[in-house]
Ligand SMILES: [Ca+2]
């Protein structure tokens with residue numbers, strides 16, 4: 301299918317004698333399931349249903365590509381549960397890898413060990429149609445998220461936030477994303493519905509590759525509406541182009557008022 305699309309596009313270009321850059325858009329690879337591109341990273345729109353009993357626990361979601369490599373991780377340090385809708389929903393931009401299919405390996409980290417144990421509830425979600433829209437409704441049975449096995453591709457990411465006193469005790473969510481600058485793809489995402497302490501550590505396991513640069517964007521959802529808003533409504537920051545080392549990437553950050561707009565990392569509605 302792909303080759304036939306390219307061939308017809310080439311003939312069209314030759315017959316018209318026109319090689320304008322805009323014509324390259326014709327060659328993009330179409331999703332055979334629902335339309336849309338499969339040659340670029342796509343957004344994940346995630347709905348989690350039936351996990352209310354685990355709302356205060358750590359939930360980890362591994363994004364697995366069609367080579368069974370873990371190419372992204374989402375850490376939900378407590379779910380932001382909507383009692384009216386009986387679900388938690390998240391938008392993670394550009395974390396669905398290019399390719400025709402991907403999987404999500406999801407588990408509740410009951411002992412907060414940052415690793416999956418066989419007694420913990422886990423599920424494998426296969427997405428044959430890569431739209432990026434996933435509605436996960438807890439099924440009655442669980443699965444071993446290590447079966448079939450996956451491979452990790454990187455080292456740990458750590459963020460050490462300090463002096464966040466203005467945001468403690470106010471039910472203000474903290475959200476962070478790690479972007480592979482060269483690939484233009486999100487590799488790590490962290491969200492917690494509230495900050496319990498002014499000094500806190502975030503760890504996203506095995507997501508950064510030594511010597512590659514990463515943007516680390518984060519914000520406190522000061523108005524608590526569950527969405528990114530530009531300063532002064534929310535407090536928003538970027539640590540740009542941080543290079544990972546052989547032992548991973550550690551970012552130390554002290555709360556300050558040098559806010560930066562990172563809307564595109566967290567929202568599709570940036571005006
Ligand atoms: Ca565990």
Ligand SMILES: [Ca+2]
Pocket residue numbers: 521522523524525526527528529533534
């Ligand atoms: Ca907000």
